[in-house]
Amino acid sequence: MRTTFRSRLLTTTLFVGAVMAAGSASAQQVDSTVTPGAPAPGVVTQEGADTSETSTGDIVVTGTLIKNPNLVQATPVKVVGADEIDLRQSNTAEGLLRELPGITPSIGSAVNNGNGGASFANLRNLGSNRNVVLLDGVRLVPAELNGRFDLNNIPLALVDRVDVLTGGASTTYGADAVSGVINFITRRDFAGLEANASQQISERGDANVFRVDLTIGANFDDGRGNAVFSIGYQEADPLYQGDRDFGVLALSSATGGGGGSGTAVPSRFSLPGQGTRQVNATGTAFVPGNAFTAFNFNPFNVYQTPFERFNIYGAANYQVSDDVEVYTRGIFSKNTVETIIAPSGSFGFAVGIPLNNPFLTDGLRNTFCGANNISAADCAAAANPALTPGAAGYRTVTSALFRRATEVGPRVSEYTTQFFDYRLGARGAITETIDWDVFGSYGESENLQAIQGYTLNTRVRDSFLANNVSSCFAGTAAGCVPINWFGPENNATWTPAAIDFLNETSTVLTRTTLAQARGTISGDFGVSSPISENPISFAVGGEYRKYGASRRSDTLASGGDLGGAGGPQPNVDGSYDVYEAIGELIVPLIQNRPFFQDLTVEGGIRYSSYTIDAAGDPGFNTTTWKVAGSWTPVNGLKFRGNYARAVRAPNIAELFSPVVTGLTNLQDDPCATFNDNGARIRPNPTGNLRAVCLAQGATAATIDSIAQPISGQANSTGGGNLLLQPEVGTSWIAGVVFQPTFVPRLSISVDYFNIKVKGAITQPTPGDAITSCFGANAGSPPAGAATDPNCTVIRRDPLTGGLNGDPNTTPGLFLTQSNLGMLKTSGVDVTANYAHDIGFAKLSLAGTLTWTDESKFQAVPGSYVRDCVGYYSANCGQPIPEWQWTVRGTATIEGVDVSLLWRHIGGTRYEGAADDFAARGFTTASRAIFQGTLPATAGVLAGEQVNFNRVGAKDYFDLTSRINVSENLTFTVGIQNLFDIEPPLVGGEAGSTTFNSGNTFPSTYDTIGRRYVMAAKIRF
Template sequence: MISSLLLGGSLFAAPAMAQPLAAQADEPAATDPAEDEGEGIVVTGSRIVRADLETSSPVNVIGAEEIAFRQPNSTEELLRDLPSARPSLGSQVNNGGNGSATVDLRGLGANRTLVILDGRRVTPFGLDGIVNLNVVPVALLERVDVVTGGASSVYGADAVAGVVNFITKRDFSGLALNANYGIAEEGDGARWRADVLMGANLDDGRGNAVLGISYSKRDAVLATSRDVSAVPISSTTGLPSASTLTVPSLFRSLLKSASNPNGLPTNGSGAIYDPSIGMFRAATAADVATTNEGNYMQTPLESINAYASARYEVTDNIEFYASAMFSRNTTQLALNSTGTFSNTYALPLNNPYLTDAARSQLCAAAGISVANCAAAASATGGPSSAGYRTVTIMPSRRFSEYGYRYNTNESTMFQVQGGVRGDITSTLKFDLSAQYGETSQNQLRENWGSNSRVAQALLAYRNASGTPVCQDTSNGCVPLNIFGGLGTITPEMLGFVGLDSLVRRLTTLTVVTGSISGDLFGAASPFASNPIAFAIGAEYRDNTAKATPDMPAQIQGEVLGTGARTPPDFGQYDVKEVFGELIAPLVEDSFIKSATLEAGIRLSDYSTTGSSVTWKVGGALEPVDGFKLRAMYQVAVRSPNIQELYQSPVRALGSLTVDPCAGASPSAPSSLCYATGAPAGSYGSIPATSGQITLSTQGNPNLDVERARTWTVGGVFTPRFLPGFSATVDWFRIRISDLISSVTQDDVLNGCYSTALNPAQTPNAFCALIERNPVTGTLLTDGGAAGVAISSSNLGRMGTAGVDLGLRYNFDLADVFGGDPGNLSFAFNGTWLDYYWTQATPNTITRECSGRYSTGCTLARPTWRWNLRSTYAKGPFALSLMWSHLSAVDFEPIAPAAGTVPLTTPQAGSTAATYNGVLPQFRHVGAYDYFDVNLDFDVSEQFGITLLVENLFDKQPPQLGSSVAGTAHNNGNTMPMLYDAIGRSYTVSARLKF
C-alpha cells in the first residue's frame, strides 16, 4: 500500500539483511536473487542460502516504491543519481558514446562494476565486457541492490568496485499494465514507456510462470535548443569556438605573397575562399564561428524488452527453473555535417572550379612561377597533359548540403538460462545451472562520406566542351566543387562522395555454475544457536567478442570525420573457478547480542592470465540490541577484458584544451615542438584545431591481473528509544595496484612541454609519445602521424576513500496528533569523497581528482553527493520530495611536481598556464541542488496514477566551455551527465492491476 512507501529503502544504505522488502498491493515480497528454497534465501553479496543470513557488507537498496516514484524509461535513470556511483555513459553522452548505458561504482570505471540480474551474469554489450543497462527489464524489477567495496570473491572478476544486482519480481500472479509519458517544459525530449506483466501460479503453488514485455522510446533534445549549448564556447577565450569546417572552404595551408612572405592569413586561422571575389582572403572570426547544430543533449532511444521466467517443483525437494530475456535497442548519436576535415589533397591547377585569381595565389604559395602556373591552367587533361601540375591543399569544407551525420546503433541481446535446485538434506541445498547469451550490434554511420572519393573528385578538369569531368571516370565520378558557397555541392556530387559505413559486433557469454550451501554439518559456536553456514561451488565461463567492420571503416581516414579506423578484432578467454564462503555466528543472545565472522575465497584460472586468488574476511559485532558494528576486508583480482588485451591499433578523436605549440605565442619552446614533429618554420603559426586531438591506442596481450584491497568499516544503528529510525555509517577505502591503465593525454603533453614536469625542456619519454601532423604541426592528424600515443600497462595504481551515510526515519503522525493524520518518512543517502587519485605509470603525476574536473580527471567528482527523500502518505495518497545535492567542484590545476598527492590548489594570482589556459569563469562550479516532486494516488485497488516534476525550480547547468572535461563528458559546454541540461520536465504515469 502507499502507506508503506520507502519502507523498502529509497536510495538508502540499508543493512545487508535477508529480510524481504515490503511488497506493493497484493504482490508477494521478493527475495534476493529470486531464489527461495523453502525458508532459505540468498542475499546480494553472498551465495549462502539460509533464512537467518546477515552479511557484513553494506548494501544500498533501491526499492519498488522508489522505482515507482522515478518512473524510469531505463534502469540507467535509477542509478544516475546514486551517490556511491559516478555517472557513466548514458542518454547525456553524444560524441564519445557508443549507444549503451553503463554504471560506474565509486568512479573506478564501468569495467570494474559487475552488473547481474537475479544473481546471474548478463551478456556484455561490447569487447570491453561491460553490460548495457538498457537490456534490463524495468517492468519486472522488484528492487535493485548495490554492494560497493568489492565482491570479486563471491561473483568473480569485474566486481572490484562492487556489484549491481537487478532483482525481478517472483511468484507474480495476475495482470499488470503500466504506462507513462514525460516531456520537458521546453516541449521536447518526450519519453514513453508501456509495460505488460502477466503471471500465473501452477499446480496449487508448485510452480509459477511470469512474462514481462516493455516498450520505451525517448526523443532527442538538440544542443541548439538550449541556451547553454547553442554555440560551442572556447574554454580558453570565452568566445565561440573556431570550426575546422566552414562554408565556403577554409584552407589551412599558408598562402605566400610579396607583402606577406610568411603567407596568408596573418591571424593563423586559415585562408577562406571568398566566392564574391574569386580568391582567398584571411579568415575572420565570423567565418570560422559555428554552432552545435546536429548535436544531441539527449540522445534518442527505442527499446523493446521481454523477460520470462518459470519454475516448477517436480518433487518436494527438487525444482527446475528457467528464464529467458530478449532486448532490442536502437540508439542514435548525431553530429554536424561531415566535410573534408583539413585532410591533405592534390588539387590540379586546371581544376574546373578554380578561378584565375585563386590559382595565382596557390601558385605563389607553392613557389610556382607565373609562366608555369599559366601553363598548368591551360592543361587539357590529367597528368599526361602538357603543363599539368598539382598543388597540395588542406581544405576544410563542411558538406552542409549533406545533412547531419548519424551514428545509429541497433543491438539485439538474448540470454537463456536453465537449472535445477533442491535439497540434499534438510540443511544442505544444491543449485546447478547453465546459461548462454549473445549481443549483436549493427553500428551504422550515415552521411559521413568517403575521403578517397573526395580526392578523386578533386582531380578534375574541363573537357573540350567546357564540362567538368574527373580524370578517372571508371566508377561514375562527379567533380566536386569545394570553392562555392552553400548549395554549390550538388546532390550528384554528394551521391558520389557520400558514404555510409557499417560495423558489426558480436559478444557471447556461456556460464555453467554449481554450488552447495547450507549448514556446516551442524557445527556451531557454543555461544550461538544457529550453526555455521557455508557455500562451495565451481563455475566455468567463456566469453568471446568480435568486431567485423566493412572495408571503408578499416581504412584509416577513409570515413570522413571518424578520426580513427575500426579494425576487425576478435578475442576469447575462458575461466575455471572454485569458490567457498563461510558465515559463522559466534555469539547470539548471550553476554552480547551477537557476533559473526564471515570469510570467502575464489580460485580462478584464466586462459589469458593464469591463476589468481581473491578472498574476503570480515564480521559484525552487536554488543546490544540496535547497535551493530561491521567490517570487511577484501582482496579483489580483475583479469583484463578482451578489448584491453586484443584491440588492434586505433586512432580516435579526443578533446584538447590548449595545444602548447599552437598559436602566435606558443607556451612550449620551439625545440620541443620541432622534436615532436612540427614541420620546419611552422613555430608561431601552428593553427588551433577546434579543441580536438588525435589519440592512438591499442590493446596489450601481455597484460596481467590488477589487484585491489578494499576496506569497509561501519555501523548500523536502530535505537529502541526512537522507533522508526535507523542509520548506517560506512567508511570505505579501495586501493588498486598493478592497475590496467593508460597515460592520459594530459600526462603526455604536460610531461613533455610543461616546465614544472620537464624543467630541462629537453625531449624525454613523454615527448617520444607525441607525433604531430607533418604538414600543419597540429595534434590533429589525418593518417600518418599518431598524434598522442596512449598505451596500456599494469604500471598504474588508483585509490579512493570516503564515507557513506544513510538515515531513515519513518513515523506515524497519529503518535503525535492522534486520529489518522497519515505517515511521514525521510530517507537520506549520501557519500563524502575523501580522495580519489590515480597514477597511470610511475613516471606520471599522481592525479588527485576529488572535487575536480579536467580532461585528465574528466567528469567532475563532487566531494559531497546526497539525496534526501521526504514523503507524506495517507491512505491512497502520497506526496514526495527528492532533494539532490552536489558540492562545489574546481578545474584541476597542472601538478607542481611529479608524484605529488594530493595536488594543492594554486593560490590566488596563479597564472593561466597553471590551468592550461582555461579562463577563471570556467574553473569553478558552485554547489548545485535539485528538487523533484512526486504525487501518487491510488484511485482504487486496481488503478493508480503518479505525477512527477523533475528539476522543479528549472536549475540551469553551469557554462564551462567546450574543452574542460573530455569529449564524452563535456557535451554542449557543460557536463550534462552530472548537471541537468534539459530543464524542468513532467511525467504522468498510470498503473492497472488485475
C-alpha cells in the same frame, strides 16, 4: 520509428479509461508507500531492506553465495526498493543509477558523441569496466568488446529492488567486480496481471518519453509452480542542443565567446609558412591572417538521444518433488539508439589540388603557388585547363583541408541491438540444512551500427582531381563529380549527384557471447560455536564462463575512410574462458552475551584459471579472497568491517584490439601559438621547446603557425596488448550501524570505504602524455628533451605541425594500454532512514550521502598522481564532486503519497585552476579557462556573467504524488526539476568530448529542464 506525442497521449488516455472501467475487478490490496516498520522509499541499507526471493523463488543476498534469508552481512549494501523506483519513474536502469551518490554518470541517454548504443554504470569513478552488473545474482552477456553489460536490457517493470555493493566482490562474483556490483533483483512468485503506462514531457513540450509494460503471472499445480511473463515498449524523442538557449551556440572554454570547430565553412587550407587560411565568402581569395569563422556544431547535437526498445522477460519454476525444483529465465530485447552529430567533411587530411582545378581562381592559385615556392611562370602554365595528370607542366599542391560538408547533412549512427540471455537450472535439498544449486546460461548480443551522412576521405580527394566542371580525371572513383571546395556553402556544384558520390552508408557489427555454468552447495552442518546460537554457514562450488566477442567493419569503417569518424574501427576477434573454484564461510562466534549480542566473522576465496584464445598465450591464474566481521555489542548498534582482494582480468578489447589512430581530448598544445579561432595566444616557440616541436614532426615552415587542437580534440594512437595481466584491487570498509531502540524505525549507517587498484590496466591521460615530454609546466621542456622517447613518440601533422590531421600521417599522442597504472578512491557513505505514524499520516525520511575524499589516477610509475575530486577537465572527464546526497521525504494520507526528492551535487572547478596546476600539466597561459561577460557572439546568452573555471553546487527537487484510486488502480503524477534549474556553463572544451557537450555536462546536470510525469498502473 517515432510516433507523435498526441497519438501517444491518446493511447495513454484510452488505456487509463479502460483501466478505470475495470476498477471493480478483484486485486491485491495496494500497499501504501510508508508502512511503519518497513523500509521507507529512497536509498536504504541492507538492514532496512527485504532480502527476498526472485521471480524464480531463488533467495538472493548480494555479496555472498550463501542463501540464508536471515543473513545480514558485514559488507554495506545500498538498496533501491520498488517504491523508490516507482516514485522516480525512471525509464532506464542507467537513468536510475546515475543519480545515486557514489555512482559517476557513464554512457547513457545524455551522451551523444561517444555513445555506442549501450548504457553503463560507473561505480566509485573507477571505470564502468570495473563493476559487475547482475540480474538475480547472475551475470548476463556483455554488450561490447570491453565486457560491459548494457543497462538498457534490464526489465525495470519486474525489478523489485537494486542492491549496490561497494568494494571488491570478486570472491563472490569473479573478475571485474573490483569497485563492486550492481544487482537487480526481480519480483518473486508474481501472480496476477499488472499493466503500466507512463508519459514524460518537458515544460517546453519536447524531450518526450513514452513507456508501457504488461506483466502477467500465475501459480499453478496447487502452488508447486509459478510462471511470469512481461513485455514492454519504450520510446524517447531527441532533444537537440539548439532547443535550449544555453546550447544554441558552441562556446569556447578558452575565450568564452562563440567557439565551435576549425573544420569550418567556407574551407580552410594549410599553406606552408602561413598556417591555415580561410577562403572568403565568395571563394575568390583567402581571408588575411589566420583568423577564421568557427563552425557552430551545437544545434546539430542532442542532449537526449532518440531511443526505442522492445523487451520480453519470462521466468518459471516448478517443484518436481519435495527436494528438487527446476527453474528457468529468458530475456530478449531489441534496442535502437541514434546518435546525431554535426556534419562530416574534411578534418585536416591532405588533399592534392591541381593548379588547373576549374574552381581555383587566380587569386587562390597565386597564393598556393607562392606558399609552395612555385614561380609565377610555372604557376600560370600549370593553370592550363587542357593539362591532365602525367602531362608536362601539370602541377599539384598538397594542403590540409578543413571543411564541413554541411550540404550532406548531419552524421547519424543508428545502433540496433538484439539481445537474449537464457538460463536453466535446478536446485534442491541434500539435507534439511544443506542445499544444492546448478544452472547454466547462454546469451548473445548483436549490435549493428548503420553509419550515415559521413563523407569519404578518398572521395573528397577525388573530387578535387578535375580540369573541368563536369568530369574528374581518369583513375578516380566511379561516379566522381567535381566539387567546388573553394566556393561558398551550397554553391552550384553541390548537386544530388555530388552528395551521393561523397557519402556511403557504412556498417559495423559487434557480436558478443557468454556461456556460463555454476554449481554450489550451501547451508550448514548444524555445528555452531559453543557460545553462539546460529550454526556456521558455508558455500562451495565451481563456475565456468566463456566469453567471445568480435567486431566486423566494412572497408569504409575499418579503413578509416569516414570523414570525422574519430578513427578506423578495425576488425577484432577474441575469446577467453575461465574455470573457478569458490568457497565462503560465515561463522557466528558469540551471540546473546553481555556486550556481544552478536560477533560474526566471514571469509571467502576464489581461484580462477584463465585461458586466452591467442597463439602462444599461456593464460594466467588468480586468487581472490575476503575477510569480514561484524560486532553488535548491544541491540541497535553494530560495527562492521571488510577487507578484500579483487582482480580484474583484461577484457577482449584490451587484449585483442589492433593499434589505431583515433581522437582524444586535449585543449592545450605547448607548441601552438594560435588558438582554435586563429588568434595568437603566445610567442613562437624558442630554445628547447622549439627543438622538441621540430623533433615531433613540425617543420621550419609550420613551427611558427601551429594551432591548438580543433574543438579540444587531438589525434592519439593506442590499442590492445596481449601481454596484459590481471590488475589487483584491494578494498577495506569499516562502519557502524545505529538503530536505537528508543527511536523506533530510525536507522543510521556510516561506512568508510578505501579501494586501490595496482597494476591497473590503463592508458595515460592526454595531460600525462604532454607532461612527460614538456615538463611540469608543459611548456618548458628540459634540455635534451628533443631526443627523449617521451617526446619523440608524439608525432605531428607534416602539413600543419599540429596534432590534428590525417590518421595515416599524424599519429598524435601515444596512449597505449599497460599494467603500469594505479587507481585509488576513498570516502564515507552515510545512510539514514526514518518512518513514523502520526495518526492521520505516515511520514518517512530517507537520505544517503557520499563524501569522496580522493579519486586518484596514475598512468605510470613516476608520473603525476592526479586526484580528480572537486575537479573537471579532459583528464578527469567530468565533474567529480566532493559532496553528493539525496534525501526523500514522503507523507501518506489516506492512500495518497506525496514525496519530495532533493538531490545535491557539490561544486567543482576546472583542473587547470588547481594550486598545483603546473604539476598537472597546465601552462600558466592555459590554467584559467575564462571568466567574465559573454560577448555578443553568445546570442541569447550575451551579457551573462559566467565563470567557466568553477561550477557551483546544484540542487534539484522532484515532487511526486501517487494516488491509490482503488485496490487495483494507481495514478502517479510528478514534476521533475521542480525549480527548472539550468545546467552550468563551462564551454565546449572543459572536459572530455563524451561528457562535455552543449557547453555543459549533460550526464551530470539536467539539460531538459522542468518536466511533467504521468503514469497509471492497474493490477488484477
